[in-house]
Structures are given as structure tokens and as C-alpha cells.
Amino acid sequence: xxxxxxxxxxxxxxxxxxxxxxxxxxxxxxxxxxxxxxxxxxxxxxxxxxxxxxxxxxxxxxxxxxxxxxxxxxxxxxxxxxxxxxxxxxxxxxxxxxxxxxxxxxxxxxxxxxxxxxxxxxxxxxxxxxxxxxxxxxxxxxxxxxxxxxxxxxxxxxxxxxxxxxxxxxxxxxxxxxxxxxxxxxxxxxxxxxxxxxxxxxxxxxxxxxxxxxxxxxxxxxxxxxxxxxxxxxxxxxxxxxxxxxxxxxxxxxxxxxxxxxxxxxxxxxxxxxxxxxxxxxxxxxxxxxxxxxxxxxxxxxxxxxxxxxxxxxxxxxxxxxxxxxxxxxxxx
Numbered sequence: 529x530x531x532x533x534x535x536x537x538x539x540x541x542x543x544x545x546x547x548x549x550x551x552x553x554x555x556x557x558x559x560x561x562x563x564x565x566x567x568x569x570x571x572x573x574x575x576x577x578x579x580x581x582x583x584x585x586x587x588x589x590x591x592x593x594x595x596x597x598x599x600x601x602x603x604x605x606x607x608x609x610x611x612x613x614x615x616x617x618x619x620x621x622x623x624x625x626x627x628x629x630x631x632x633x634x635x636x637x638x639x640x641x642x643x644x645x646x647x648x649x650x651x652x653x654x655x656x657x658x659x660x661x662x663x664x665x666x667x668x669x670x671x672x673x674x675x676x677x678x679x680x681x682x683x684x685x686x687x688x689x690x691x692x693x694x695x696x697x698x699x700x701x702x703x704x705x706x707x708x709x710x711x712x713x714x715x716x717x718x719x720x721x722x723x724x725x726x727x728x729x730x731x732x733x734x735x736x737x738x739x740x741x742x743x744x745x746x747x748x749x750x751x752x753x754x755x756x757x758x759x760x761x762x763x764x765x766x767x768x769x770x771x772x773x774x775x776x777x778x779x780x781x782x783x784x785x786x787x788x789x790x791x792x793x794x795x796x797x798x799x800x801x802x803x804x805x806x807x808x809x810x811x812x813x814x815x816x817x818x819x820x821x822x823x824x825x826x827x828x829x830x831x832x833x834x835x836x837x838x839x840x841x842x843x844x845x846x847x848x849x850x851x852x853x854x855x856x857x858x859x860x861x
Contacts, residue, residue: 531556531557531558532556532557532558532578532579533557533558533560533575533576533577533578533579534551534557534558534559534560534577534578534579534580534581534725535559535560535562535573535577535579535580535581535608535612535614536548536551536559536560536561536562536581536583537562537580537581537582537583537584537604537605537608538563538582538583538584538585538587538601539561539562539563539583539584540563540584540587541587541589542683542685542714543583543587543681543683543714543717543718544563544583544584544587546683546714546715546717546718547581547583547620547717547718547721547722548561548583549718550715550718550719550721550722551581551718551721551722551725553722554722554725554726557725557726560573560577575612576612576613576614577612577613577614578614578615578616579614579616579617579618579725579728580605580608580609580612580614580616580617580618581617581618581620581721581725582601582605582617582618582619582620583620583721584596584601585598585601585602585605585619585620585621585654585657586619586620586621586622586654586676586678587620587681588622588650588688588689588690589688589689589690597653598650598653598654598656598657599653599656599657601657602656602657602660602661605617605619605661606660606661606664609664615670615671615672616671616672616673616674616725616728616730617661617664617665617671617672617673617674618673618674618676618721618724618725618729619657619658619661619673619674619675619676620676620678620717620721621654621657621658621675621676621677621678622650622651622654622677622678623636623677623678623679623710623734623736623790623792624644624648624650624651624654624785624790625642625644625651625654625655625658625677626640626642626643626644626677626790626792627642627643627644627645627651627784627790628645628707628784628785628787628788628789628790629643629645629784629788629790630788632788632789632790634789634791635740635791635792635793636734636790636791636792636793637734637792637793637795637796638677638731638732638733638734638796642655642658645781645784645785647781647783647784648781648782648784648785649781650781651781658675661673661675662675665730672728672729672730673730673731674724674728674729674730674731674733675731675732675733676717676720676721676724676733676735677732677733677734677735677792678712678717678720678734678735678736679710679711679712679734679735679736679737679792679808680694680709680710680711680712681711681712681713681714681717682711682712682713682714682811682812682814682815682816683713683714683715683811683814683815684814684815685714688815690782691711691812691815691816692816693782693786694709694746694782694785694786706742706743706744706746706747706786707743707786707787707788707789707790708740708741708742708743708789708791709740709741709743709746709791709808710736710737710740710741710791710792710808711737711741711808711811711812711815712735712736712737712804712806712808712811713737713804713805713806713810713811713814713815715805715806716735716737716804716805716806716811717735719802719805720733720735720797720802723797723800723801723802727800727801729800731796732796733796733797733800734792734793734794734796734797735794735797735802736791736792736793736794736804736808737794737804737806737807737808737811738794738804738807739808740789740791740808741808741809741812745809746812749809749812749813749816750812750816
């Protein structure tokens with residue numbers, strides 16, 4: 529088999545580096561990696577490529593650090609595709625394009641209609657980016673596009689601002705239960721990208737561990753302090769004011785995603801041979817600064833509590849014995 533040339537663009541953060549490493553590990557593949565940004569005036573490398581992998585469009589934190597929009601990044605991607613002559617594109621998007629709506633099916637499959645919440649610009653632009661790349665694919669026979677929609681990517685070296693915001697949004701509204709959440713490890717996202725490159729996948733694929741984590745469990749794992757929940761409208765106002773004055777982590781448009789379940793299914797990608805290696809809980813704990821006691825099992829907590837009680841009783845008995853002895857030594861005659 530002739531060696532295939534793959535161009536990985538937008539590898540500017542922890543997720544991008546992880547993806548680049550996974551693609552490099554493939555057999556019979558020559559990989560070129562670049563941190564491409566329209567702001568820097570960078571262009572695709574010379575020569576022809578078989579596949580272009582774009583990580584930057586779906587990397588929310590990397591886009592924010594560079595001050596780029598999804599729209600500009602998509603235009604750069606399509607320009608590079610035209611320059612290199614690639615006929616296969618792998619795009620990293622996000623499950624947020626499905627939207628966080630009360631009537632969402634649980635779990636969401638790739639057949640679900642895209643309904644990104646209008647208030648969250650990032651999700652809206654991702655849906656438009658997917659449409660633009662799909663238009664490129666449909667314009668000429670033989671073109672292939674693998675669109676990957678991961679849950680919130682997270683890892684120790686790449687703590688996600690979206691994960692922090694999602695967690696901060698739980699437990700704010702009186703009378704509302706926190707929705708289930710999903711977190712996918714960077715390594716599992718990278719292996720999904722590598723599989724898409726290796727098998728030249730064509731179509732849309734969700735990327736997430738099996739199942740989800742209950743919202744109250746996410747709060748417990750985060751070590752979040754207790755907060756008095758507020759009525760819905762008041763909670764929105766307080767959250768908006770905190771964001772406006774740079775005292776809060778929740779962008780206004782993201783709030784619906786902290787209140788409504790948007791859990792995705794991974795059956796289609798599993799059918800291609802992919803399998804997650806890190807659970808939702810493990811990914812969340814590794815990618816956040818969780819307090820040590822949040823990772824203790826209920827049984828172990830009980831043991832620690834009993835142990836602490838024994839220590840307290842022992843300390844009390846010892847203190848009583850010392851006091852009694854001192855009294856005995858000081859008594860008259």
C-alpha cells in the first residue's frame with residue numbers, strides 16, 4: 529500500500545497534540561502537523577495530501593486563546609483543502625450542535641436534527657461549519673468527510689473551560705434536578721480521529737464513553753461547596769451579572785446546556801471498531817482539580833468516619849486520664 533499523506537491542522541492545544549500523536553502512530557501514513565491560524569497568515573504546506581484533519585474548529589479553548597471564530601477557521605480549512613487537493617476530510621465538531629432541549633431523545637444519535645441553542649454562538653457556528661464542509665463533500669463524487677461530535681473533551685493537561693462552566697451551572701436553580709453529563713478523554717477523541725483517518729470514514733460519528741454521569745455526582749466529584757438554589761429567572765440574572773463583571777464562569781449562552789440533558793450515543797462509532805478506554809467519571813476526575821475526598825467510595829468514607837470517631841474517643845479518654853492524674857497529684861495531703 530502506498531504511503532498516504534495526512535495534514536493535521538489546528539494542533540495548537542493539548543487536544544491537538546494528542547490527536548497528532550495518535551495519527552502519527554498509524555502505519556503507512558506520512559503526517560504533517562501545523563498550528564494554522566488565519567490571524568498568523570499561515571497557509572497549508574506545499575504538496576498534495578490525501579487527508580486533512582482539522583482539530584481547531586472543535587477545540588473551544590484553543591479558539592478562545594487565539595481569538596478566532598469557528599467561521600474563520602472553517603474558511604481556512606476549505607482553502608487548505610482546495611490547495612492540497614485532499615479528497616478526505618476529518619473534522620472535529622462537538623455534540624453541542626444537537627442543542628440542549630427538553631424534548632431531546634435520550635441518548636441522541638447521529639440521526640437527530642441539529643438544533644443548537646440560539647443563545648450559544650459557538651454551537652451555532654459549529655453547525656454552520658458542518659454544513660459548509662458537507663456542501664464541499666457533495667459538490668464532487670468521491671469526496672469523503674468524517675465529522676466527529678465528541679462530548680466535552682477533557683484531560684489532565686487540558687482542563688476544559690466548558691467542563692468548568694458546566695459544573696458551575698449545576699445546583700443553581702431551585703426545584704430543578706441537574707442533568708446527566710458526559711466527558712470524553714483526549715486519548716479517546718484522538719483514537720477516534722486516528723480510526724477515521726485509517727479507515728477513511730465518511731459520515732457523522734458521536735464520540736463519548738458509555739452512559740453518562742448524574743449531575744449530582746458531577747457536583748460531588750467537583751468538591752463544589754453548597755449553594756442556596758435560586759428561582760430560575762433570578763438564577764439567570766445573578767449568573768449573567770457574575771459573567772459581566774468577570775466573577776463567574778458561565779457564559780450566558782451556555783446556561784441551557786447546564787440544565788437540560790444532551791447525552792449522546794456511541795453505537796455507530798463502536799460499530800467501526802472504536803471503544804472508549806476512560807469512563808465519564810475518570811475523565812472528569814483527571815481533568816479537574818477534584819478534592820481528594822470526592823474520590824473516596826461511600827464504604828471508605830464510612831470507615832474513615834468510624835476511624836475518626838475512634839480517634840476522638842481515644843483522645844477524650846487520654847485527656848480525661850491526664851486531667852485525673854494531675855488532680856490526684858495536686859490534691860491536699
